[in-house]
Amino acid sequence: MNKIYLNLIYLMTLQLLVLINSGCTEKEEHRVLVIHSYEYSYAAYPDFNILIKKAFKDKGIEADIRTVYLDCESHQEQEELDRMRMLLDSLGDWKPEIILVNEDQATYSLLKCGHPLPKQIPVVFAGVNYPNWELIKQYPNVTGFHDKIDYNKTLDVGLELLGKNIMLFTILDYTYLDQAIRADMKEQFRGRKVVGLAHLEFKRQKRDSMRKEGYVYFESIRARVVDASPGGFIWLLSKYVENRCYVQLKRDFTTVNIGNICASPSITAINEAFGYGEKLLGGYITPLNVQISEEVGEAVGILHGTSPGAIPVRESKKVYQIDWNVMQQLHISKKAIPAKYEIINMPFKERYNGLWMTLIVFIVVLLGSIISALAFLYWREQKRKKMALYALEDEKETLALSIEGGNTFAWKLQDDLIVLENAYWKWLGKKTRKVDIDELRNYIHPDHQELFKINKKNLALAKKKIVRLKCDFNGQGYQWWEFRYTTTQLANGQLKTAGLLLNIQEIKDREQELEDARRLAEKAELKQSFLANMSHEIRTPLNAIVGFSNILAMEDELDEADKTEYIDTINRNSELLLKLINDILELSRMESGNMTFQMEKCNVAGLVDKVYMTHKVLIPSYLEFIEERDDTPMEIEVDNDRLTQVLTNFLNNASKFTKEGYIKLGYCFVPEENQVRIYVEDSGIGIPKEEQHIIFSRFYKQNEFAQGTGLGLSICQVIVEKSHGSIELWSELGKGSRFTVVLPCHVIS
Ligand code: ADP
Numbered sequence: 153m154n155k156i157y158l159n160l161i162y163l164m165t166l167q168l169l170v171l172i173n174s175g176c177t178e179k180e181e182h183r184v185l186v187i188h189s190y191e192y193s194y195a196a197y198p199d200f201n202i203l204i205k206k207a208f209k210d211k212g213i214e215a216d217i218r219t220v221y222l223d224c225e226s227h228q229e230q231e232e233l234d235r236m237r238m239l240l241d242s243l244g245d246w247k248p249e250i251i252l253v254n255e256d257q258a259t260y261s262l263l264k265c266g267h268p269l270p271k272q273i274p275v276v277f278a279g280v281n282y283p284n285w286e287l288i289k290q291y292p293n294v295t296g297f298h299d300k301i302d303y304n305k306t307l308d309v310g311l312e313l314l315g316k317n318i319m320l321f322t323i324l325d326y327t328y329l330d331q332a333i334r335a336d337m338k339e340q341f342r343g344r345k346v347v348g349l350a351h352l353e354f355k356r357q358k359r360d361s362m363r364k365e366g367y368v369y370f371e372s373i374r375a376r377v378v379d380a381s382p383g384g385f386i387w388l389l390s391k392y393v394e395n396r397c398y399v400q401l402k403r404d405f406t407t408v409n410i411g412n413i414c415a416s417p418s419i420t421a422i423n424e425a426f427g428y429g430e431k432l433l434g435g436y437i438t439p440l441n442v443q444i445s446e447e448v449g450e451a452v453g454i455l456h457g458t459s460p461g462a463i464p465v466r467e468s469k470k471v472y473q474i475d476w477n478v479m480q481q482l483h484i485s486k487k488a489i490p491a492k493y494e495i496i497n498m499p500f501k502e503r504y505n506g507l508w509m510t511l512i513v514f515i516v517v518l519l520g521s522i523i524s525a526l527a528f529l530y531w532r533e534q535k536r537k538k539m540a541l542y543a544l545e546d547e548k549e550t551l552a553l554s555i556e557g558g559n560t561f562a563w564k565l566q567d568d569l570i571v572l573e574n575a576y577w578k579w580l581g582k583k584t585r586k587v588d589i590d591e592l593r594n595y596i597h598p599d600h601q602e603l604f605k606i607n608k609k610n611l612a613l614a615k616k617k618i619v620r621l622k623c624d625f626n627g628q629g630y631q632w633w634e635f636r637y638t639t640t641q642l643a644n645g646q647l648k649t650a651g652l653l654l655n656i657q658e659i660k661d662r663e664q665e666l667e668d669a670r671r672l673a674e675k676a677e678l679k680q681s682f683l684a685n686m687s688h689e690i691r692t693p694l695n696a697i698v699g700f701s702n703i704l705a706m707e708d709e710l711d712e713a714d715k716t717e718y719i720d721t722i723n724r725n726s727e728l729l730l731k732l733i734n735d736i737l738e739l740s741r742m743e744s745g746n747m748t749f750q751m752e753k754c755n756v757a758g759l760v761d762k763v764y765m766t767h768k769v770l771i772p773s774y775l776e777f778i779e780e781r782d783d784t785p786m787e788i789e790v791d792n793d794r795l796t797q798v799l800t801n802f803l804n805n806a807s808k809f810t811k812e813g814y815i816k817l818g819y820c821f822v823p824e825e826n827q828v829r830i831y832v833e834d835s836g837i838g839i840p841k842e843e844q845h846i847i848f849s850r851f852y853k854q855n856e857f858a859q860g861t862g863l864g865l866s867i868c869q870v871i872v873e874k875s876h877g878s879i880e881l882w883s884e885l886g887k888g889s890r891f892t893v894v895l896p897c898h899v900i901s
Pocket of ligand 1: 805806809836838839852853855861862863889
């Protein structure tokens with residue numbers, strides 16, 4: 153088994169090598185002259201020429217072929233010879249290496265015309281039914297194939313295909329060829345019961361009795377010379393003549409196309425026009441492809457060195473052939489054709505019926521499967537679409553239900569117009585329509601017109617926007633509405649804006665209620681904590697005053713030093729109480745708006761200098777007191793005294809909570825903001841981070857026992873706010889603090 157495989161591989165490799173080799177070797181090139189007997193338009197010639205070219209190629213020769221057409225039926229004998237000479241002359245410098253000449257007429261004319269060319273180069277003839285042996289003998293360089301007509305087999309074809317009763321006829325006159333045919337026929341039919349040749353007249357009665365004796369009728373009629381029975385020829389072509397069959401023995405101007413003209417079936421003894429639409433049913437012939445392959449084979453041998461003189465003229469191979477197209481015309485079934493006949497022009501589906509049927513079934517099954525698959529996909533897609541639609545519908549209903557009653561409406565922007573959903577118009581009691589952005593503007597409260605910034609430009613830019621506006625859509629008063637919208641870019645590059653219009657009046661009402669409640673609560677809480685703080689803050693100094701006053705009044709034995717200390721304590725607490733009351737009054741006056749602020753333009757440098765000068769003497773000497781100034785001359789609009797009060801408070805706190813280091817008073821200009829920053833910085837105890845946000849609350853003191861009321865910073869904040877400024881705090885425990893007043897200012901030139 154392995155050996156077989158090895159052999160197979162060896163063979164395949166060998167074949168591959170041969171193939172590669174043949175692909176690589178350069179092709180032989182030869183000049184070949186092809187001479188045809190008939191006219192250029194003869195139906196078989198296109199195939200004829202292609203087959204010649206291909207036959208050479210198959211033998212590895214790239215043939216440079218020139219083809220000439222003698223057109224023999226258009227010319228008399230002498231004219232034909234002249235034309236042959238003329239055709240050969242027309243080749244000019246192009247000298248063929250071999251001549252292939254086809255059919256009797258061209259072969260005869262070539263050898264007869266006297267042109268030197270056929271003497272100089274080898275000639276191979278083919279398709280010649282009656283070679284002129286005398287002429288051929290004169291040319292040692294001429295060889296070829298004798299397409300010898302087999303009349304007996306031709307006659308058998310007629311009987312086999314059309315029945316024993318068929319009477320055959322052909323057209324023969326008295327030309328050289330016709331006479332040769334007639335003589336050959338007679339010779340070949342010798343000893344066979346064939347009558348009718350040589351234009352014999354038969355009596356009908358005699359014909360019948362002879363047929364019974366096994367005679368076959370094969371008449372020859374004349375076409376060139378009309379004799380005593382002029383109707384004979386035409387009569388034979390007529391459809392009224394039964395059991396007749398035309399036999400093509402030659403192709404000349406009398407016989408060309410007879411097959412088509414004749415109503416009876418026709419057979420042929422030669423390959424001329426067979427299979428090319430002249431209604432010739434079949435015959436025992438040398439087919440065109442055989443003729444060409446023999447002729448080219450011979451030619452290649454000669455081109456490769458064989459001497460034509462060494463090759464005798466041979467008879468060409470013959471086969472039984474039948475034309476499928478004519479079979480169809482004559483309604484002859486395939487079954488009626490004996491196996492020895494090769495059927496030509498048979499369609500693929502007839503020749504390979506089984507394969508054809510399998511192919512058809514396969515295609516049908518394939519198409520069926522494709523259609524079913526497509527139908528299934530379509531059905532599935534439809535189902536999916538339907539489900540999606542139901543889901544969408546359901547979602548829409550759910551959405552509509554959920555927003556119904558809440559006065560929430562969907563809207564979108566379409567062609568610069570706002571399209572509000574039907575529910576909006578139903579709520580309004582109006583017909584659905586599109587709304588212009590300007591029309592929408594009319595529904596908005598005059599105070600909110602500024603806020604309504606929806607326009608084509610910012611709609612396009614909006615990613616996600618929420619705008620709350622007071623609108624009156626139904627003429628029943630303004631209510632709070634919320635416009636929510638989003639703009640996205642679709643896959644096609646277009647912008648899509650859509651959103652919701654929500655009535656938020658209820659939310660707003662609730663918000664207001666909550667705000668009011670919060671304020672009330674805050675007030676109450678404030679009052680309460682204020683009272684608690686107040687009672688604590690007032691009671692402490694009062695207790696001290698009352699207590700020490702009582703001691704002074706009751707105790708007579710007090711020494712002077714104690715007395716002085718008690719009186720000091722009473723005075724200190726009285727001062728504290730007084731300051732407390734003053735601070736409270738001041739704060740409450742400020743908050744209730746009863747305190748007027750004398751706003752005036754004031755030079756920052758002058759104000760800060762003044763405060764610095766005042767505190768220079770007050771700040772303890774163990775602390776360094778620094779002033780920092782900015783060269784930019786600036787003006788602020790404040791109540792001079794109040795701002796001095798704020799800075800004084802900062803400086804007092806700084807000296808209270810700084811035991812060593814420095815206190816800094818300064819200011820700087822912030823050009824980008826047009827602001828001045830006035831600050832008091834110290835290197836004191838600092839304020840813990842978590843307490844920094846509450847030190848401005850009332851009564852806040854980090855240390856309960858620290859000196860002061862805890863109201864100072866609250867008062868400062870109110871003053872600064874009234875001066876359109878703000879206070880900033882920086883502080884770090886153990887490092888120090890900085891209180892900065894930020895105020896709008898302008899530079900003076
Ligand atoms: P008072 O009027 O009693 O001085 P303030 O409102 O001015 O009260 O200050 C409240 C509290 O803020 C002070 O008791 C103190 O705890 C804290 N504080 C204010 N300034 C400074 C500062 N420069 N350094 C540290 N703590 C400070």
